[in-house]
Amino acid sequence: MTKLLIAGYGDIGARLASILDSNLYQVFGLKRNPPMRNDGGTRFIKADLTRPKDLERIDCDFDQVLYLPTPGGRDAEAYRAVFDTALNNLIQRFKADGRMPQWFFVSSTGVYGQTAGEWVDESSDAQPNTVTGQIIRKAEQTLLEHDPGAVVVRFSGIYGPGRERLLQMASRQAAIQVDPPYYTNRIHQDDCAAVLAFLMKKHIEGGHLDNFYLASDDNPAPMWDVILWLAQQMNSQPPIAKPADNVPDQNKRCRNSRLKTLGFRFKYPTYREGYGEMFNLG
16 A cells, blocks of 8 residues: 655645545645545645644655645745745655655646747756746755655646636637747646556556656647637637737747656547536536
């Protein structure tokens, strides 16, 4: 039985726990404010990762640790709290106990600073052009210094029920850059959980894992195409074409070849399948 600690047990953590084989996993969810009762087979640990004293009572006898934080805001201070202070506190707790579990770390494609529509993958330079991206990149490096075998999973924009920013844009006739295209990259929240379960199972089976995996669906599509399609499905007015700036931002295009070569298959390979199911359910 593999003992898994999900540090930062939120929506994705709950989705992951629900699909893990209960014959293989014993799941522990660390939360600041856990529910009064266990969630399915998950056992909860009440702790604030930013408070070292809270971590002193944690039993570090885990085979795998998934660091899955959610910042309390979008500002640099909120990101430093979870990607610097909290991460270092947890690392120090395991160091003090002398344990070395397999670490998995949920990161972001925000660590890539490319803005000219380039294709990026795990071998691309990760030089963020935002403060929050720089904080996340530093956290990746911190964990790999502690555990050179750690696995970092870089998710692109997560969507699904409850994560509906693009639907809101489509419903209000947003102004979108058309030429040159501004590329968007996304992954459905169920595929996020599936990617993590897939990699963790590979570890249990003794398979080789690389340090980095870029997790994004098969279709890094122009924002215009996505919003136009969503508006059509919603019977809303089409978006408004917005002229590009003098130096247009085209974002980047995320390539998922490494993950797919390992054998992973997306349930929602493009936004059409993912949002299409949301429309059918709604």
